[in-house]
Amino acid sequence: MFYIGNHLSASKGYEAMGKQAVKLGGNVFAFFTRNPRGGQAKEIKQEDVEKYLAYAKEHEFGKLVAHAPYTMNLCAAKEDIRNFSREMLADDMRRMEYTPGNYYNFHPGSHVGQGAEAGIELVADALNSVLEKEQSTTVLLETMAGKGSEVGRNFEELREIIDRVELKEKLGVCFDTCHVWDGGYDIVNDLDGVLTEFDKVIGLERLCAVHFNDSMNDLGSHKDRHQKIGEGKIGLEAMKRVTLHPVLAGKPFILETPNDDEGYAKEIAMIKEWTQE
Ligand code: FE
Numbered sequence: 001m002f003y004i005g006n007h008l009s010a011s012k013g014y015e016a017m018g019k020q021a022v023k024l025g026g027n028v029f030a031f032f033t034r035n036p037r038g039g040q041a042k043e044i045k046q047e048d049v050e051k052y053l054a055y056a057k058e059h060e061f062g063k064l065v066a067h068a069p070y071t072m073n074l075c076a077a078k079e080d081i082r083n084f085s086r087e088m089l090a091d092d093m094r095r096m097e098y099t100p101g102n103y104y105n106f107h108p109g110s111h112v113g114q115g116a117e118a119g120i121e122l123v124a125d126a127l128n129s130v131l132e133k134e135q136s137t138t139v140l141l142e143t144m145a146g147k148g149s150e151v152g153r154n155f156e157e158l159r160e161i162i163d164r165v166e167l168k169e170k171l172g173v174c175f176d177t178c179h180v181w182d183g184g185y186d187i188v189n190d191l192d193g194v195l196t197e198f199d200k201v202i203g204l205e206r207l208c209a210v211h212f213n214d215s216m217n218d219l220g221s222h223k224d225r226h227q228k229i230g231e232g233k234i235g236l237e238a239m240k241r242v243t244l245h246p247v248l249a250g251k252p253f254i255l256e257t258p259n260d261d262e263g264y265a266k267e268i269a270m271i272k273e274w275t276q277e
């Protein structure tokens with residue numbers, strides 16, 4: 001089964017997102033657990049969740065890839081931001097249990113001058129204080145482009161975070177194609193080599209989901225500007241090879257491309273066609 005979808009607005013609830021995903025031709029989706037720029041999370045309604053779960057079963061949805069808000073920075077230099085971020089993470093973990101067994105993806109954060117090593121420690125500390133044995137959610141660290149002081153700019157940094165977390169079985173990685181390319185991994189000329197490197201450093205068993213984006217910039221640019229599939233520097237052929245790579249088969253592919261609904265529907269249809277050829 002190939003799972004494809006995009007980021008949807010959570011404002012109307014889970015069932016509405018499920019229906020929107022199907023309307024766009026998808027069978028999975030991503031959403032921000034709260035306003036991506038911060039603020040209060042919406043109350044979750046049990047009735048909406050139940051309707052969604054039935055709908056998702058009927059339409060054979062893949063695992064959802066919820067996204068933490070961008071304001072969450074577990075390794076911020078300021079303690080109040082770190083505390084606020086931890087509380088947000090803990091609250092999101094509780095909320096995720098309404099829809100058990102899905103993914104929650106977050107950006108490890110920005111160390112803002114403290115250095116990568118300090119950032120790695122802080123992220124791991126936060127995960128150790130929040131993750132619980134009983135939770136059914138797998139928390140995904142996203143591969144980052146290495147813009148500014150981002151932590152997780154290479155596979156080694158993600159591995160170092162994982163190494164320091166006690167409940168490792170609750171952790172996975174979300175492979176963002178734009179970010180790894182911008183981070184200097186040549187998925188155009190050597191996709192096999194990049195995935196082999198991922199396996200060596202992190203282990204492919206941790207690769208849970210894909211953020212499927214083309215990039216506006218060159219290999220190793222550390223810019224993080226997403227582009228529509230086939231219209232960027234990664235290009236159509238390389239993007240197609242990613243969707244067909246056996247190591248990534250069955251993982252949820254989430255589009256984060258600059259599109260409106262019509263654009264997403266087109267991309268989803270195109271990608272589905274590749275996987276059915
Ligand atoms: Fe992200």
Ligand code: FE
Pocket residue numbers: 142176211256
């Ligand atoms: Fe992403």
Ligand code: ZN
Pocket residue numbers: 178179224225226
């Ligand atoms: Zn990005």
